[in-house]
Amino acid sequence: MNGCFLVFEGPEGAGKSLQIGRLAERLSACGAPHTVTREPGGTAAAEAIRSVLLDRPELRLDGIAELLLFSASRRAHVEEVIRPALERGEVVLCDRFELSTRVYQGWARGVDAKTIERVTRAATGGLLPDLYLVLDVPVKVGLGRQWQDEDDPGQLAFFGPAPDRIELEKRSFRERVREGYRELAAEDERIVLVDGSGTPDEVEARILALLEERSPDRFAAANFPL
Template sequence: MKGLFVTFEGAEGSGKSTQIKLLEDYLKKKGKRVLVLREPGSTKFSEDLRRVLLDKRNGFLSEKTELLLYLAARAQLVKEKIIPALKEKKIVLCDRFQDSTLVYQGYGLGLDRKVIELLGRFVSEGARPDLTFLLDIPAQEGLRRAGGASDRIQERPLAYHRRVRNGYLKLGSENPKRIKVIKAKDIQNTQEEIRKLIKEFLLKHL
């Protein structure tokens, strides 16, 4: 039996980090071994790239440079953390993965999504999410919750963030078995819905 790879996706201000922490606590109380990761990040190299990618002073980065840096961060995370954890039969909870790249750099920036998919498969080494929670929130509300343009991505125009949200919803409609779209309501109700869905998934697959 392999581990379980669960990803959380959503636009800015959707509350992913909060929900991941609550789910981590819940699963650990149930006796599960859990590893929480984030993209880009969770390795020294990937965290270095995160700082580069989010720094407002790096607005000169081209769209393709941005894409390749995200993919480099993912390649290291997969090799260093995700694959070993899954081999140890842990539950991996990851804040963003390939869906984010498809949406932010594909739908958001207009890069070729087929190329993004191909490169994503290359760097992921077969690591694919078993289950994805997509926390949906209108772009303007999400940016308000996030507290304004605190990094290079958040300061992009509202139209960009609307494309991101629409891209997420399209992915959700195309992959309903894996991607569970959840309206980003209040924290408690959102968490209850997540727990219900993951309990159902665990009963069927583990």
């Protein structure tokens, strides 16, 4: 069976990492070969760039600088991790890909779409996922999952590790991010919005139902039970 490239997307607090982990566990239980990876990251070079992009909130980076750094990371990631795994026939589960660039640097930061397209094509060689699963939650829900007080992020306790540079953005930025995902999903059949509210079990059930609908040969319930 050919490889399958699935990308999980969504705003902060949507639950991407949790659902990727759950799907990976199911693939392991079925003996299905798969690779779990993330952006920015996945290779030594890409992880180093990730540190600059996310772990240094004091750095001042505009949308173009972010675009170029994310794209440099993506180039290494695609060539060293994603393409080889797909060529081996694996399912690749990726936490973010170029859709994040279109949303965060394009929709939310205001970088021109044509500029993003040119740079991204150079980085990916035209590689696109089979499906983007965008976990869609209201901004208030995402903030509430991350901060003790969703109305004042950055001032009170953050659930989990210290917030990265993007997670420290204002609520208005998060609103633009969610709007961008919803607008792009309306234009591209590869991008599917999945209701990310409710319990993890409920969200997982929605994802599995969608995967069975889109790719029954690989994700049929008989071989990949709920």
